[in-house]
Amino acid sequence: MNVLSIVHSPEARTELFARAGHPIDEWSFSGGGAPPDGYDAYMVFGGAMHPDQDLVHPWLVDEAAWLRGVIESGAPVLGVCLGAQLIARATGAWSGRLAGEPEIGWYEVALTDVGAADPVLGSMPSTFDALEWHHYTYDLPAGAVELARNDRCNQAFRLGDACWAVQFHPEVTHAQVLGWLDDPDDPAPDPAALRHETAEKIERWNELGLALCNAFLTAAERSLARAA
Secondary structure, three states: OOEEEEOOOOOOOOHHHHHOOOOEEEEOHHHHOOOOOOOOEEEEOOOOOOOOOOOOOOHHHHHHHHHHHHHHHOOOEEEEOHHHHHHHHHOOOOEEEOOOOOEEEEEEEEEOHHHHOOOOHHHOOOEEEEEEEEOEEEOOOOOOEEEEEOOOOEEEEEEOOOEEEEOOOOOOOHHHHHHHHOOOOOOOOOHHHHHHHHHHHHHHHHHHHHHHHHHHHHHHHHHHHHHO
């Protein structure tokens, strides 16, 4: 199975998920236009931009249109953070600023009953502390089912049988989080506290992240086998 990872900046790439057991290529719409055909499954990751910033990042229009076609084709897709917001946009749902402060840091997330039985999100505990770093949220697309949430917003959904989206960051590595903390353009509320908390939690979080990635890849293989 050939997997394509859509990335949006050098600071938000495939990261931990690159350790999965399948070959994963990376592609960026900002520098290369639409990716080539020939891939079986897709991951769409985060970035500093927001899903409605077409004037600043005109390629977002093309990426949303491409993503809509991929989803409609039934190909397996996993969206992370901006990727989740772009899935919402591509399928006609609202995406916009999160009410109140941005969600940056470690926050508790709980699976719904549907999420606990889901082939991908069901790989996670019923509640877990997740690394969050986002200013935007979204409405569930028509026909989507909620898989996880917290008191701020939806945290995961599934659309159809092959498209998943998570608002949190299961793909982050320790070095990646430290790099984000050094970014003056998107400051954390309490950088020192977040550094300390990340050092304590990142090892377990990476175990859960790899479990979620492997669950998606397994679900993707099953989806492709059904379609064959």
